[in-house]
Amino acid sequence: xxxxxxxxxxxxxxxxxxxINCTYQTSGFNGLFWYQQHAGEAPTFLSYNVLDxxxxxxxxxxxxxxxxxYSYLLLKELQMKDSASYLCAAPPYGQNFVFGPxxxxxxxx
Amino acid sequence: xxxxxxxxxxxxxxxxxxxxxxxxxxxxxxSVSWYQQVLGQxxxxxxxxxxxxxxxxxxxxxxxxxxxxxxxxxxxxxNALLLGDSALYLCxxxxxxGAYEQYFGPxxxxxxx
Numbered sequence: 001x002x003x004x005x006x007x008x009x010x011x012x013x014x015x016x017x018x019x020i021n022c023t024y025q026t027s028g029f030n031g032l033f034w035y036q037q038h039a040g041e042a043p044t045f046l047s048y049n050v051l052d053x054x055x056x057x058x059x060x061x062x063x064x065x066x067x068x069x070y071s072y073l074l075l076k077e078l079q080m081k082d083s084a085s086y087l088c089a090a091p092p093y094g095q096n097f098v099f100g101p102x103x104x105x106x107x108x109x
Numbered sequence: 110x111x112x113x114x115x116x117x118x119x120x121x122x123x124x125x126x127x128x129x130x131x132x133x134x135x136x137x138x139x140s141v142s143w144y145q146q147v148l149g150q151x152x153x154x155x156x157x158x159x160x161x162x163x164x165x166x167x168x169x170x171x172x173x174x175x176x177x178x179x180x181x182x183x184x185x186x187x188n189a190l191l192l193g194d195s196a197l198y199l200c201x202x203x204x205x206x207g208a209y210e211q212y213f214g215p216x217x218x219x220x221x222x
Contacts, residue, residue: 004151031209042113042199042213043152050209087151096142096165097201097211099151 004100006088011106012078020073020103022088032064032071033089037102043087046073075105083107111136113202113214121220122190130185130217134202140164141183142211143175144199152199158183159206187219195221 003025012018024032031050035043049055049064049071061074073086088100114133122128134141140159144152157165158177177183181202187194197218201211 033209042215044213045210048209089151096154096157096167097144097152098154099144102149102151 004088004090004098006086006100006103008101009104009106011108014078014080014107014109016078017074017076018078018105020075020086020088020105022071022073022090022100024069024071024088024090024100026069026090029066030091032062033091033097034062034071034073035087035089035099037085037087039084046086078107080107080109113200113212115198115200115214115217117217118215119218119220121222123222124190124192126190127186127188128190128219130187130198130200130219131182132185132200132202132214133182134200135212138202138204138212139181140203140206140208141177141181142201142203143183143185144201145169145194146197146199146216148196155185157206164206190221192221195219 005023033048034046036046037043047062049062054063059076064071085102085104087102089097091097116131142157143155146152154167155169156175161177172188175185197216199216200214203211
């Protein structure tokens, strides 16, 4: 089975750094994905980690620890447009995407 | 190049009716997946199709069915609609079932009254 947990809501200030955590339990593993979803829109791909460590992509970075079943998404220099839901997904190997409940991030001026 | 397209954008149906939602994948993508997203929750996997064959099915009742056509477009059908079927239905395409990156369409907002 698959169980993914994320905080429901987070609030941060424009220009700050925020870390969104994701923990997962799975019988298999095929990488850890992060998606961004603005209200009323489709999810868009942010990052994919299959090996332990930090993957950096501009203002966004994603970290994975397979032994701990833990990942985080780090957003730097927050902008108002970063207000969105952030979805963590950890599909078991050979199976289909299972998304976490999502973390709704509000960026305040 | 066009992204994933879905139709209709919005739909209002009555309990007991049936609905057909449509999806066209990105050109060259042969795999299509369907997800249901209830407000405030993450997407829940319904089906995956590849080369017109069902490759995966989520924990949804038999009222939900789908198919994929030779041009790789897909339809999701839901019969005997319930109020709880009200959700955003998302279609995602990928090159094949093993491709890690999925591209989502804008979704169809279904409201059941």
